[in-house]
Each structure stands twice: as structure tokens, then as C-alpha cells.
Amino acid sequence: DSGVTQTPKHLITATGQRVTLRCSPRSGDLSVYWYQQSLDQGLQFLIQYYNGEERAKGNILERFSAQQFPDLHSELNLSSLELGDSALYFCASSVGEALFGELFFGEGSRLTVL
């Protein structure tokens, strides 16, 4: 158990809909990262937050947004969903802002868009 909690574990929705994925980092970790794992794109970095502020941005679509709240949990919002958004979405956390240590990954949220 990494200590990172993601909900929901599974989600099935239709094209055009909007979903919110939630992540609670390990106790004491200030950085939260979101990754998308799909069959064709592999593991892609989406975005990083540190103590409530956006710190790094990767291949995140404009239809996607994220935020980190004062209690350090984070949410990833996916809107106008398309079939291609079906993937496993991972949240990870780390102690510091800089990626010098290990990332602790949650079990992922599997999104299926029909």
C-alpha cells in the first residue's frame, strides 16, 4: 500500500460527459502528479501540483483540468469526454517539489468512455 488513495477505482461514462477523479496523497507529501496510461500512448505525465500551486504541465488536453486543495488532495476534471480518453489515470505524490526522490503511485482510476 503506497498510501496514495484514488477514487473511484473504476468509472464508465459516455462521450461528451464530464468526470472528476480524486486523489489523496500520502500523509506529509506536498506534491501531487497526474499521469495517464493508455495502450497507444503509454504512461504520459499530465500535470503536477505542489502545495496548491501548479508546478509543471505535460501533455494535458485543454478539456482536462486539475487543482490541489488546501488539504492537499487533488482532483482531475475531464470534460467533453471522447472515446480516446479511456485510460488508467494515476495519481502520485512525493515529499518535495523537485523530483529527486521516489514517486508513490496510487492504484489508479480506470476510466472507460463508451
Added chain:
Amino acid sequence: AQKVTQAQTEISVVEKEDVTLDCVYETRDTTYYLFWYKQPPSGELVFLIRRNSFDEQNEISGRYSWNFQKSTSSFNFTITASQVVDSAVYFCALSEARGFGNEKLTFGTGTRLTIIP
């Protein structure tokens, strides 16, 4: 731009055999970090090792060992006396240490390792 290549898509070996997973990386930075993660069938990503670019010492942890060679930009992972529980997808990853505000892991495409009992 940084890139990680895991040329072996799938490997199958019989239990107790040794197996090496290859990882080749590209980066323009002199300071960077390399990682290996394991993704078992349950789906979570499990951290195995981190190595910084200034530390070329090989590392051994039980049945696992890692060979880092800057000259060939490789960071290979060997499992000795493989076991069925080693069956998983293994990812190599690279992070360039750019300081605050620009850290991300770039993952390879993974190698699916199957240990046959």
C-alpha cells in the same frame, strides 16, 4: 527532449532463469535521475530504484540488480533466479533535474515479463 526506450516489449522465461530488461535513455542534461517501476497485474506502480547521473555504481537488492552505464546511456535491470511473482510490466523512467517547477518523469513503453512456472 528526453526519451526512454525499452526495446523489449515482452519477455518470457522459465522460473529460476535470470532475465535482463534493457533501458536506453536520451537526455541533453548532465544531471538527471533514472528509475525503475514495476506494475503487477493488480495495476499499481511500485517504485524499485532511483539512480542519479553522478552515481554509476551498480546496485544489488536481493535478486534484483541494476547496471548503469553512462557511456552507452543504459540502465539495465536484471532479475536473478526469477519467480512467478516477478511477472509484471516493468517501466524505466527518466527525470531531468531542472529544479523547481519543471519536474516530470518520462516513462519508457514498458516490458511485459512473464515467468513461466
